[in-house]
Amino acid sequence: MTSLYLEVAERVLILSDRPLSAAEIISQAQRSRLLPKHLYGFRQDRTLQARLSEDIARLGSKSRFFRTSPGRYFLRDFNHKGANEIGEYYAKPRRKELDQNDILTLNTNIDSIERNGGPIVPLSFMLDQLKSGHYSYRSAQDILRNDACTAIHSFVVVHDGSRILSFRCGKFFPRSDPLFGRRTIGLSGTVTADQVDMLFESLFGIIGNAIEELCSGIGLPRHFAERARYGGEILPWFGVKSARAANTPAILHMVLSYKCPPSFRPTRAALSVNDLRWIDPHNPLNTLQDFDSTSKILLSEGHARDLVRIHTSSNRTSEV
Numbered sequence: 001m002t003s004l005y006l007e008v009a010e011r012v013l014i015l016s017d018r019p020l021s022a023a024e025i026i027s028q029a030q031r032s033r034l035l036p037k038h039l040y041g042f043r044q045d046r047t048l049q050a051r052l053s054e055d056i057a058r059l060g061s062k063s064r065f066f067r068t069s070p071g072r073y074f075l076r077d078f079n080h081k082g083a084n085e086i087g088e089y090y091a092k093p094r095r096k097e098l099d100q101n102d103i104l105t106l107n108t109n110i111d112s113i114e115r116n117g118g119p120i121v122p123l124s125f126m127l128d129q130l131k132s133g134h135y136s137y138r139s140a141q142d143i144l145r146n147d148a149c150t151a152i153h154s155f156v157v158v159h160d161g162s163r164i165l166s167f168r169c170g171k172f173f174p175r176s177d178p179l180f181g182r183r184t185i186g187l188s189g190t191v192t193a194d195q196v197d198m199l200f201e202s203l204f205g206i207i208g209n210a211i212e213e214l215c216s217g218i219g220l221p222r223h224f225a226e227r228a229r230y231g232g233e234i235l236p237w238f239g240v241k242s243a244r245a246a247n248t249p250a251i252l253h254m255v256l257s258y259k260c261p262p263s264f265r266p267t268r269a270a271l272s273v274n275d276l277r278w279i280d281p282h283n284p285l286n287t288l289q290d291f292d293s294t295s296k297i298l299l300s301e302g303h304a305r306d307l308v309r310i311h312t313s314s315n316r317t318s319e320v
Helices: 004-016 022-031 044-062 076-080 110-116 123-131 140-145 206-218 222-231 293-300 303-314
Strands: 065-069 072-075 103-106 120-122 135-138 150-159 164-169 187-190 235-242 251-259 273-279
Touching: 004 022, 004 044, 004 065, 004 072, 022 044, 044 065, 044 206, 044 222, 072 076, 103 123, 103 140, 120 123, 123 235, 135 140, 140 150, 150 206, 150 303, 187 206, 206 222, 206 251, 206 273, 235 293, 235 303, 251 293, 251 303, 293 303
Parallel strands: 150 251
Antiparallel strands: 065 072, 103 135, 103 150, 120 235, 150 164, 150 187, 164 273, 235 251
16 A cells, blocks of 8 residues: 555655655645645654655665655656656665654653563553553653653564574664664664654554664665555564663663564674564574664563464564
8 A cells, every 4th residue: 555645745745846845745735635635743754754755765776766966856766757866865875863853752760660560561551551641742851851751662573483583783773772782673763753653553653663673774675564554464462661771761662573574584784784584483583682682671571472473373463
């Protein structure tokens, strides 16, 4: 299923006959009444820009769109029809930074949950907090300074029905992230406001972020990403707390799972992902000390094994 945001962008760019920014595309779509009424949300221009960037990163020269300069987009096929073609701008690989100003934040002291089941936070508790409005969008520095704030990250475990994908976080991973320099079994990303989508259950942007991490991290193709997005193939399980450190904010990893299609072979698609390996969750490696804290918990306590088994055997659907 093609993203409606991309369809709107294509129609606007055809009519404009010139490169536009995401904000200009949304503005012109509204003026021309090309934006469907059911497409609404906080900062639609950011949602569109994320969709465009994701499409270009995943499809490359096969994408309908390309950048003419930072933040400005045009149509590839339409460009060839003109007498003077517009040059393409190639964005440099971006470091996975935590300096955003709109990070999804749980307005709860993570340490206060410690008495109720160790590092595992039930999905029901997280949903109650979010649906009750106990969240906000804050900057990384604000979260770091405030003991009552916890940043929410996605942590999507990729499996093939029997094995789990693992990898090492590369040099472009931020030092302020608890996964820095570690081997992990989760593609993780900071959840931001622009990842909320009204077209599917994005779980306050958590599932939306997980899909973007699958695309940018291991090169999940567009058609699989769209199927995962609208078919409910990203399944939420529970949260895992990561302790606050000197230069690291309190983080709650929302653990999700994604069953890798048989025809898709994960590859290194980002500088922050290295050394991809499949591991057996029934027989964790003897080098668990090399893994990040969330992966250690999932592997050593059997959670990773269980989510693969349940996801595969019962085709478990989302509880959201």
